[in-house]
Amino acid sequence: MSPRIAITSGEPAGIGPDIILSALQDSFAAQLVIVGDPDLFRRRATELGLNIEVIVRDDLKDLTEHQAGTLQVLPTPLANAVTTGVLDVANAPYVLETLRITGQGCLDGDFDAVVTPPVHKGVLCETGAHFSGHTEFFQALCNSPQVVMMLASQAMRVALVTTHLPLKDIPAAITPETIKTVTRALFHDLKTRFGCDNPRILVCGLNPHAGEDGHLGHEEIDIIIPALESLRQEGMNLIGPLPADTLFQTKYLDQADCVLAMYHDQGLPVLKYSGFGNAVNITLGLPIIRTSVDHGTALDLAGTGQASDGSLKVAIEHAITMATNAQEST
Numbered sequence: 001m002s003p004r005i006a007i008t009s010g011e012p013a014g015i016g017p018d019i020i021l022s023a024l025q026d027s028f029a030a031q032l033v034i035v036g037d038p039d040l041f042r043r044r045a046t047e048l049g050l051n052i053e054v055i056v057r058d059d060l061k062d063l064t065e066h067q068a069g070t071l072q073v074l075p076t077p078l079a080n081a082v083t084t085g086v087l088d089v090a091n092a093p094y095v096l097e098t099l100r101i102t103g104q105g106c107l108d109g110d111f112d113a114v115v116t117p118p119v120h121k122g123v124l125c126e127t128g129a130h131f132s133g134h135t136e137f138f139q140a141l142c143n144s145p146q147v148v149m150m151l152a153s154q155a156m157r158v159a160l161v162t163t164h165l166p167l168k169d170i171p172a173a174i175t176p177e178t179i180k181t182v183t184r185a186l187f188h189d190l191k192t193r194f195g196c197d198n199p200r201i202l203v204c205g206l207n208p209h210a211g212e213d214g215h216l217g218h219e220e221i222d223i224i225i226p227a228l229e230s231l232r233q234e235g236m237n238l239i240g241p242l243p244a245d246t247l248f249q250t251k252y253l254d255q256a257d258c259v260l261a262m263y264h265d266q267g268l269p270v271l272k273y274s275g276f277g278n279a280v281n282i283t284l285g286l287p288i289i290r291t292s293v294d295h296g297t298a299l300d301l302a303g304t305g306q307a308s309d310g311s312l313k314v315a316i317e318h319a320i321t322m323a324t325n326a327q328e329s330t
């Protein structure tokens, strides 16, 4: 049976609904179900001039294979009607509820994977919830000890030791234990989910020039090098730490299955420069499959028809492939 993929609506005022409506005009070999408010999609389709049929599915048993040009929606009500492009904190609980329903549905076996269009982290935090990202939300929901954010483009995969942290908190978060648990989770998923038999991981230093032998910072000598050495004793193929400013070149990337960056803005700008709009964000270390887009809510583009659906299509295709592989391996 083809996999059943749940797709959240993302921030309702942003481009999430637009890219869903646009992407689902294509065919996908899966049952796709949107968890969101059907009226949101009907209104946005009208605004965008798209002719797409919104089918309400109150019962998941009624889901069918995706038909291009249709949207099957598991209804979840918004608090307020949406003004396109304008955030409304009253709708933030709706966004969180769609994440809870889809994450729990994956844990319960109702869905084979969840795909998440972008949410607005700021408006979710305004509810008083501490929301730094889907990655951390699903980690908490699944009670997972260690998750890893990994983005993949045609050119490269980039995983992160730390996720959504203020810059000032990063050095303290780079500990031997974090490096080891993140690298083990990455190594495991590269083998089991991405078919890398003996994953080769290129590791960035934290400081400029990877610390320049201790003259530009000590984290490499005190923490990163010993942690990598200990992981090598476990049989992992690790290269580095290398200076992050020169690591992203073909000579090194061609030797590796993934780059491990120490923090968000060390690795992701390079990946996004090479493939913005066509990359996928995958959370590793979860008991469920979760993929996402490589971009944010782009409130400026919502309702204009100018938002690219490329990354969402890649995220859906990755979720289908990962879910199919998981079905075949059981």
Ligand SMILES: NC(=O)C1=CN([C@@H]2O[C@H](COP(=O)(O)OP(=O)(O)OC[C@H]3O[C@@H](n4cnc5c(N)ncnc54)[C@H](O)[C@@H]3O)[C@@H](O)[C@H]2O)C=CC1
Binding pocket: 015, 116, 117, 118, 119, 120, 121, 122, 134, 277, 292, 293, 294, 295, 296, 297, 298, 299, 300, 301, 306, 307, 308, 309
């Ligand atoms: N997966 C997620 O939930 C993510 C959510 N965000 C959130 O999105 C919000 C806005 O973040 P920004 O940094 O402004 O990033 P953004 O990605 O929303 O926008 C950055 C620029 O890229 C353009 N852009 C974004 N997506 C596009 C698309 N699909 N097609 C064409 N152009 C596109 C925008 O118009 C803007 O010029 C923040 O609250 C952030 O936390 C950001 C990244 C990922």
Ligand SMILES: NCC(=O)COP(=O)(O)O
Binding pocket: 132, 133, 134, 135, 136, 268, 281, 292
């Ligand atoms: N820059 C990637 C990003 O912020 C996405 O985070 P998440 O919401 O997938 O955890």
